[in-house]
Amino acid sequence: MPPKKTEDKKIGATLVVGGGIGGMQAALDLAASGIKVYLLDSKPSIGGVMAQLDKTFPTNDCAMCTMAPRLVEVGRHKDIEVITLADVESIKGTAGNFTLKIHKRPRFVDEEKCTGCGLCVANCPVHNIIYVTPEKDKIDISDEHAKIMNSIIKEYEDVEGPLVPILQRTNETFNYLPEPVLRYTADKLNMPLSVVCRIATFYKTFSLEPRGKHIISVCLGTACHVKGAGRVTSALEGELGIKRGETTKDMLFTIETVRCIGCCGLAPVLKVGENVHGLMSKTMVPELLHTYEKA
Amino acid sequence: MRIADESGLKELKNSVLQERDSLRPCITICGGTGCHGYACEKVIAAVENEIERQNLKDKVSMRVTGCHGFCERGPIVVIYPEKVFYQRVAVDDVPEIISQTIINSKIIERLLYTDPNTGVKPVHEDDVPFYNRQKRIIFGNNGKIEPTNISDYIALDGYGALCKALFHMTPDQIIEEVNKSKLRGRGGAGFSTSKKWAITRASKKGMKFIICNCDEGDPGAYMDRSLMEGNPHLVLEGMIIGAYAIGAHEGYIYIRNEYPLAVRNVGIAIKQAEELGLLGKNILNSGFNFTITVHKAAGAFVCGEETALISSIEGKLDGPRPRPPFPAQKGLWGKPTNINNVETLANVPLIIERGADWYSKIGTEKSKGTKIFSLVGKVNNTGLVEVPMGMTLREVVFDIGGGIPKGKNFKAVQTGGPSGGCIPESLIDLPVDFERLTEVGSMMGSGGMIVMDENTCMVDVAKYFLGFLDDESCGKCVPCREGIEKMREILTNICKGEGEEGDIELLEEIALTVKETSLCGLGQTASNPVLTTIKYFRDEYEEHIRNKRCPAGVCLDLISYSIDAEKCNGCGACVRPCPTQAITGEKKKLHSLDQEKCIKCGACFETCKFDSIIIK
Ligand SMILES: Cc1cc2nc3c(=O)[nH]c(=O)nc-3n(C[C@H](O)[C@H](O)[C@H](O)COP(=O)(O)O)c2cc1C
Ligand code: SF4
Numbered sequence: 004m005p006p007k008k009t010e011d012k013k014i015g016a017t018l019v020v021g022g023g024i025g026g027m028q029a030a031l032d033l034a035a036s037g038i039k040v041y042l043l044d045s046k047p048s049i050g051g052v053m054a055q056l057d058k059t060f061p062t063n064d065c066a067m068c069t070m071a072p073r074l075v076e077v078g079r080h081k082d083i084e085v086i087t088l089a090d091v092e093s094i095k096g097t098a099g100n101f102t103l104k105i106h107k108r109p110r111f112v113d114e115e116k117c118t119g120c121g122l123c124v125a126n127c128p129v130h131n132i133i134y135v136t137p138e139k140d141k142i143d144i145s146d147e148h149a150k151i152m153n154s155i156i157k158e159y160e161d162v163e164g165p166l167v168p169i170l171q172r173t174n175e176t177f178n179y180l181p182e183p184v185l186r187y188t189a190d191k192l193n194m195p196l197s198v199v200c201r202i203a204t205f206y207k208t209f210s211l212e213p214r215g216k217h218i219i220s221v222c223l224g225t226a227c228h229v230k231g232a233g234r235v236t237s238a239l240e241g242e243l244g245i246k247r248g249e250t251t252k253d254m255l256f257t258i259e260t261v262r263c264i265g266c267c268g269l270a271p272v273l274k275v276g277e278n279v280h281g282l283m284s285k286t287m288v289p290e291l292l293h294t295y296e297k298a
Numbered sequence: 299m300r301i302a303d304e305s306g307l308k309e310l311k312n313s314v315l316q317e318r319d320s321l322r323p324c325i326t327i328c329g330g331t332g333c334h335g336y337a338c339e340k341v342i343a344a345v346e347n348e349i350e351r352q353n354l355k356d357k358v359s360m361r362v363t364g365c366h367g368f369c370e371r372g373p374i375v376v377i378y379p380e381k382v383f384y385q386r387v388a389v390d391d392v393p394e395i396i397s398q399t400i401i402n403s404k405i406i407e408r409l410l411y412t413d414p415n416t417g418v419k420p421v422h423e424d425d426v427p428f429y430n431r432q433k434r435i436i437f438g439n440n441g442k443i444e445p446t447n448i449s450d451y452i453a454l455d456g457y458g459a460l461c462k463a464l465f466h467m468t469p470d471q472i473i474e475e476v477n478k479s480k481l482r483g484r485g486g487a488g489f490s491t492s493k494k495w496a497i498t499r500a501s502k503k504g505m506k507f508i509i510c511n512c513d514e515g516d517p518g519a520y521m522d523r524s525l526m527e528g529n530p531h532l533v534l535e536g537m538i539i540g541a542y543a544i545g546a547h548e549g550y551i552y553i554r555n556e557y558p559l560a561v562r563n564v565g566i567a568i569k570q571a572e573e574l575g576l577l578g579k580n581i582l583n584s585g586f587n588f589t590i591t592v593h594k595a596a597g598a599f600v601c602g603e604e605t606a607l608i609s610s611i612e613g614k615l616d617g618p619r620p621r622p623p624f625p626a627q628k629g630l631w632g633k634p635t636n637i638n639n640v641e642t643l644a645n646v647p648l649i650i651e652r653g654a655d656w657y658s659k660i661g662t663e664k665s666k667g668t669k670i671f672s673l674v675g676k677v678n679n680t681g682l683v684e685v686p687m688g689m690t691l692r693e694v695v696f697d698i699g700g701g702i703p704k705g706k707n708f709k710a711v712q713t714g715g716p717s718g719g720c721i722p723e724s725l726i727d728l729p730v731d732f733e734r735l736t737e738v739g740s741m742m743g744s745g746g747m748i749v750m751d752e753n754t755c756m757v758d759v760a761k762y763f764l765g766f767l768d769d770e771s772c773g774k775c776v777p778c779r780e781g782i783e784k785m786r787e788i789l790t791n792i793c794k795g796e797g798e799e800g801d802i803e804l805l806e807e808i809a810l811t812v813k814e815t816s817l818c819g820l821g822q823t824a825s826n827p828v829l830t831t832i833k834y835f836r837d838e839y840e841e842h843i844r845n846k847r848c849p850a851g852v853c854l855d856l857i858s859y860s861i862d863a864e865k866c867n868g869c870g871a872c873v874r875p876c877p878t879q880a881i882t883g884e885k886k887k888l889h890s891l892d893q894e895k896c897i898k899c900g901a902c903f904e905t906c907k908f909d910s911i912i913i914k
């Protein structure tokens with residue numbers, strides 16, 4: 004933007020700093036009024052924080068559904084020029100006539116040619132990790148646990164994709180996945196903690212909370228559902244004074260719900276540890292708990 | 299001890315048979331997970347002790363088998379060679395069984411199964427109505443062999459098909475034979491198995507993989523579990539033949555962590571097969587190498603989907619991805635990969651051994667062979683049933699299943715799990731095969747068949763499935779993630795009595811969009827439960843929305859419990875179970891129920907023997 008001589012003549016070009024949802028909307032509104040827009044963001048792409056949200060307050064709308072059309076429109080609009088990986092270094096001039104100095108960092112990729120296929124990420128020899136900030140100082144693991152983890156990790160040294168089996172073993176060993184152990188595992192495997200946590204929270208097997216001595220898994224599969232598994236569950240909840248997913252204060256029982264344990268012929272079914280109890284009814288619950296309390 | 303070649307296997311079989319006297323009584327006890335639910339391990343121990351005590355070790359043998367299918371009646375004991383069928387056997391019955399039935403050939407009347415409809419008490423397993431209408435070509439051997447003993451399997455011609463395939467057929471001939479049999483995948487979609495094999499075979503040379511899908515996420519179905527637990531060698535044999543046909547040298551079995559017994563048994567089976575040279579390097583000295591690794595899944599329904607399964611084995615969590623490229627072209631670690639369901643693979647040895655002509659005589663025009671269904675829910679005989687394709691629902695539910703308990707009316711049957719739909723009474727004469735089920739808006743899925751009676755609310759069922767799918771959707775694509783949640787919300791409102799006019803139409807619109815625009819099979823079929831229940835039970839939806847009533851008496855917010863003044867005789871049985879003391883009354887006088895206190899838990903309804911609690 005070369006500065007114009009006549010100070011009072013306003014020129015029809017704007018710069019929007021920040022390409023989040025607000026910036027994009029501003030850019031679109033301006034462009035719709037016929038003004039040329041430069042949209043600048045310091046990240047490698049526009050979109051901002053909203054892309055990381057699932058829902059927005061207060062309407063509970065899907066964030067991506069709100070954003071995606073605007074992203075596309077910004078990308079396509081002939082009057083919007085997107086400048087990414089860039090920071091504003093200085094601004095001079097007055098309204099209608101600014102001069103800016105922009106520092107654009109290199110992308111090391113030819114933007115014209117890249118189709119965003121992602122192959123380079125998968126093939127990067129440096130662990131496929133884009134942004135990692137090691138948080139070594141936060142790993143607060145006891146020596147004993149570290150020893151256990153070392154031996155588990157060693158066991159799966161040669162396995163490709165070892166994380167799931169390692170976490171399975173860890174979950175079995177500790178009855179849940181303690182936070183320090185997760186941080187330690189992430190560090191040992193040279194993975195971002197987020198990857199470990201994603202696996203740990205995606206699969207049903209894993210628990211991030213300590214669990215009781217007896218884990219009661221009530222089946223809420225279809226066969227059990229139509230045969231009144233719901234009532235058995237509420238009887239358990241009533242008897243133990245906890246909700247599903249919780250553990251009693253004395254750390255004796257945890258109630259979990261599962262979808263089918265493959266004994267549908269005996270619906271409704273529940274498992275205490277590995278023991279299957281079929282054809283359950285509300286009235287059988289107190290006695291069942293009693294036998295395990297003593298055990 | 300390795301088996302050297304084909305004749306070596308025959309010799310082994312003969313020596314096993316020779317050691318065994320086919321006339322010697324053999325007590326088989328079901329050790330499947332279902333029977334463990336009835337503490338069959340105690341019965342097993344009791345039989346062992348009793349044989350020891352009476353010093354019958356040389357006269358009687360004993361076998362702990364896999365699931366017989368009739369899980370509801372467990373623990374099941376069958377005595378060979380006559381196949382005397384005892385059910386609900388308790389520890390105390392064991393001495394009598396041995397001294398009466400085994401030694402004196404006397405039948406113990408009270409342990410026999412009684413047909414609830416006719417009162418007949420069949421003695422032999424084959425005469426039990428639950429079994430005699432089935433065609434148990436795959437599942438039948440489950441009751442005859444001990445899954446942890448490879449000799450049992452070999453004695454029944456096990457691994458014979460593998461020999462035939464390795465020494466008398468080329469891979470192309472195998473694929474052609476499977477093609478002629480018209481075997482279709484039992485994992486859900488019913489894709490032609492031979493086509494899949496041919497594509498994988500044709501993919502460029504180099505590493506290839508075969509994966510056996512035993513994730514069985516479909517709630518209400520457990521045939522894969524029972525096969526893996528009860529007859530793991532059958533699946534292994536099918537898998538080795540498949541691997542040979544497509545040219546794979548490494549295989550994976552992806553198995554649910556919730557199935558510990560299956561994991562154990564298949565592990566033992568692999569070890570035994572390796573020791574005999576039926577698996578591993580240079581199988582039967584044919585030059586063919588094949589190894590199998592067991593991968594324990596960690597519990598996510600969507601990981602049953604093939605592309606998600608592959609990424610899960612790779613240790614990633616990428617979820618489903620768009621196809622093509624199909625796994626047959628680019629699968630595990632980027633190599634051509636063939637994925638088959640457990641039951642599909644269990645069909646293979648049969649086709650090879652008996653020939654495609656024999657196999658394709660069973661079933662309908664386009665769906666060949668048999669299918670194992672898990673017949674569960676509100677039906678008298680629950681369990682696993684194997685029937686030829688094309689049998690009508692009526693035969694399955696009423697003849698094999700023995701109808702609906704307590705004389706209630708049949709309402710619908712749900713097939714295909716969360717991807718399937720509800721089939722109403724008007725379609726009860728529908729022959730069951732891949733095409734017909736799809737025509738009526740449901741699908742075969744993995745073979746769950748959940749029977750529902752008049753006390754099942756169809757709106758609640760639809761809500762239940764969407765709840766399941768909402769939890770299990772991986773969230774990768776918007777239509778599935780958002781659409782299912784919205785539908786669930788609407789259905790929850792309807793069940794709470796907050797439904798509005800126009801909800802049904804809105805549901806239909808969302809359902810169709812989700813169906814057409816989702817990325818993987820989970821989303822694409824997620825609408826089936828909603829669409830079929832609306833299609834066949836629209837009046838029930840309308841009743842919920844317009845009159846705020848739940849005709850089946852299930853939706854808690856729309857019902858109330860009360861006491862029938864005519865029927866109540868004041869026995870007082872319901873007073874104690876009520877957790878909120880809502881029921882009061884003097885003995886032998888009419889009781890009353892305080893609506894303010896009632897939390898609608900249904901305890902009184904379950905207790906009352908005189909049907910005097912009414913749900914409105
Ligand atoms: C959401 C979803 C879940 C699935 N779950 C299973 C499963 O539990 N077991 C299975 O064998 N196939 C499952 N499938 C089907 C598999 O993707 C695949 O089609 C099948 O394993 C192929 O084997 P087949 O050709 O022998 O049927 C699932 C598919 C989807 C979309
Ligand atoms: S359809 Fe559902 S489960 Fe399948 S990829 Fe999309 S969000 Fe995931």
Ligand code: FES
Nearest residue numbers: 222224227264267
């Ligand atoms: S539905 Fe409960 S065990 Fe299968």
